[in-house]
Amino acid sequence: MDSYEQLLDKLKQQVPDKTSSGERFVLPQAELFIQGSKTIIRNFDAICQKLRRDPNDLMKYLFKELATPGVLNGTQLVLQAKVNARLVNEKISDYFNGRVVCKECGRPDTDLKTIDGVTTVVCQACGAKRPASR
Numbered sequence: 001m002d003s004y005e006q007l008l009d010k011l012k013q014q015v016p017d018k019t020s021s022g023e024r025f026v027l028p029q030a031e032l033f034i035q036g037s038k039t040i041i042r043n044f045d046a047i048c049q050k051l052r053r054d055p056n057d058l059m060k061y062l063f064k065e066l067a068t069p070g071v072l073n074g075t076q077l078v079l080q081a082k083v084n085a086r087l088v089n090e091k092i093s094d095y096f097n098g099r100v101v102c103k104e105c106g107r108p109d110t111d112l113k114t115i116d117g118v119t120t121v122v123c124q125a126c127g128a129k130r131p132a133s134r
C-alpha cells in the first residue's frame with residue numbers, strides 16, 4: 001500500500017507541466033473594494049496596461065460576463081453591483097485566454113486588430129494570428 005507521501009508524489013506527477021503554455025506570465029489580480037452597492041476595481045487601468053488592451057474592451061467584456069453595468073472613473077472601474085473578487089479575477093483570466101495570450105507561443109505580447117471585420121489576436125513575438133473570442 002502506498003504511503004501518504006507516495007500518493008502525494010503520484011498526484012504531483014499527474015499535474016501537467018504548464019510552463020510551455022505561457023502561464024509563467026503572472027496575471028494581475030483585481031483589487032476590489034465595495035462601496036455601498038457598488039464594486040470598484042481600484043487597479044483597472046494597471047490591469048489593462050499589463051494586458052496591453054484598451055480599457056473599453058476589457059470593460060465591455062466584464063459588463064457582459066458579470067451581467068453588471070458600470071462606468072469607467074479615471075483609472076478605476078465602477079461596477080453597479082456587489083461582485084465577488086474571485087469571480088472578477090476568473091473573468092479577467094478568461095479574457096486573457098480568449099483575447100490576449102498567443103495560442104501558438106504562449107506569450108502575452110499581442111495586439112488586438114480588426115482583420116476583414118474579425119477581431120484578431122496578433123502575436124508580436126511569433127506573428128501568429130487567431131480570432132479573439134468574444
Ligand SMILES: [Zn+2]
Pocket residue numbers: 102103104105106107123124125126127128
Ligand atoms: Zn506567438
